[in-house]
Amino acid sequence: MNSDAFSLLVVDDEPNIRSGLAKGLAGEADIVDTAVDADDALAKFEKADYQLVIADVRLNCGITGIELLKKILFSRPQTAVIMITAHGTVEMAVEAMHAGAFDFILKPLDLNLIRQQVRKARQYHQLRVENQRLRNRLASAGEVSNIIGGGAAMQGVLQQIRQVAATEATVMIQGESGTGKELVAHALHDLSDRSSGPFIAVNLGAMPESLLESELFGHEKGSFSGATRQKPGCFEQASGGTLFLDEVTEMSAKSQVDLLRVLESRRFTRVGGEAQLQTDARVVSATNRSVEDLIADGTFREDLFYRLNVIPIEVPALRARREDIPLLVEHFLEHFCKRYNREIKRLAPEAMQTIVAAPWPGNVRQLRNVIERVVVTHTGNVIHNVELPSELTPKQRDNRALPPTLAEAVEGCERETIQIALEACDLHREKTAKALGVSVRTLHYKMGRYGLH
Known part of the structure; x- marks a missing residue:
């Protein structure tokens, strides 16, 4: 059809x-x-x-x-x-x-x-x-369509993805929890020659040790109690595609040895089986921990690290890419308004400033959850500071608001200047951009960043 x-x-x-x-x-x-x-x-x-x-x-x-x-x-x-x-x-x-x-x-x-x-x-x-x-057009042109980021930090990551995707090298993605490491893994797969093959993801941190071997390598019928049928493992399912091993540093010493053996030989045996099977899966791994520290204290094998870390990609924390926050907010607002059949909402300028300045320890995942919450709970079309979760609003000390940082002060001055210019030019964006000495594209970005409409 x-x-x-x-x-x-x-x-x-x-x-x-x-x-x-x-x-x-x-x-x-x-x-x-x-x-x-x-x-x-x-x-x-x-x-x-x-x-x-x-x-x-x-x-x-x-x-x-x-x-x-x-x-x-x-x-x-x-x-x-x-x-x-x-x-x-x-x-x-x-x-x-x-x-x-x-x-x-x-x-x-x-x-x-x-x-x-x-x-x-x-x-x-x-x-x-x-x-x-x-x-599809972006993918055919070598663009990364599932990752939002216009700032320098994410542009560097996107450039790495484009360079590495077409190779067969193993990639280790490092970054804090919630930064979007699985999105990077998906992008590597989608832009590779394996894009028509399967993308199989397994969270090793959530997998009990007793089940991990069966999950990765599969098992034969009757190989253990409850094994009522033959089951292919992730390496078998991902053959011809990409296998994403999330939280790879949570593996036990035995599982690390098993994984190293497969990476070196490209062969494995199902639990309870005898036949040697071959895998053609490209392995991409991820962790939110310092692998160097884990190697130093003896909990992660150095030789496995070198096998997995042929190409390292570091995904920045959200606080290191604040220039991307308005773009992410706009994306999540549109997504959740459609998902919950709400009229499109927007952030008031002061709410956008609060969100941009927040610490975001949970990174993009936390931002996504906050936007979903306000879309679901707020009935108006404009979201103000009062509708934001309390943990995002400025904390008080001795009944006085904490002073703004230098960056916040500069951004506040920039926002006010743009607002004054827009009003002086009767909201005509080309005239405003010319008066400010910037391109129309830059003006659009700044207006989106500060919630100006």
Whole structure:
């Protein structure tokens, strides 16, 4: 099916509602199909790809509409699902939206409202298609489309990714927790000749020692209690693609020896097996700890480090790339507003200043969580300081605000100068840029950075 096509599936056990919606929405989608219950809907999903599902919460047979919603989004996370019901409660709506519903609409149905939401879902689908086309063009041009960063620190990382992606060298990615090390690993894979192959990620820090060998190398049926079938390991699954070993420094001494042996020989044996298997997986590893310190205290093998660290990539902490924070904020605001079906929100200038100046010990992951929180909890279109988590707002000492740092003072002066220039030029951006002696592109970036509109 054409990726631009927009297909809709109506699921309702009431024939009149089912046929009425299908007829009323015929002009809103390229294809409109119907299903009488959840089982019928799931069967149709095996044969076709629907971008939008409108499903009743209560279905007479099979699983409920909420369970159908969860099953659809588990296998097709990009599908939009609108739930409808004649027996709605606040708790039911919260459960549906928490499970990922695009909207929750009460019966009797307002066809105009349904059409409006279908159009929103179609616009959302078209935006995803365009974004995917852009990502494909960027990838073919050697760009890194899944990492946001315009500052010097991240540009250096992006340049390393472009240089290294096409090689077969092992890469070790180092950086604090939450900096985006797995995104770097994905980018290395996506820009490599292995991009059509699998990308397999395993978190070694979360893996019990007793299961790690089986997870990495697989096992034969009956090799231990509970091994009821043969299972391929990560090295086998990732052959022809990329194997990402996260938190690699958390491995035990024995597991380090096993990993070193595979890296040297490219061969391994399943647990309980005898046959030597070969892997063609490219290994990319990551850690948030100082490997040099671990080698010094004897908890990580130096020879394994040299095998893994042929190409080192250091991902900077968010506080070392503050110039990227407004870009990340804009990205996360757009993402979560669409995810939770909210109108696009923006940060007030003082809120943007607070976010840029915050310490961010949890790095990009913490920033992402903060933006998601304010999108979910704040009902207005403009987010002010009062809506930000308390840990981000300036702390007080002796009932007086701490003085700004020199960088904060300079940024405050710059923001005020831009604001004055914009007002003097009647918000005309080209005139403003000329008056300030900067390019229009630089002005746009600065305005985004300081939340000026």
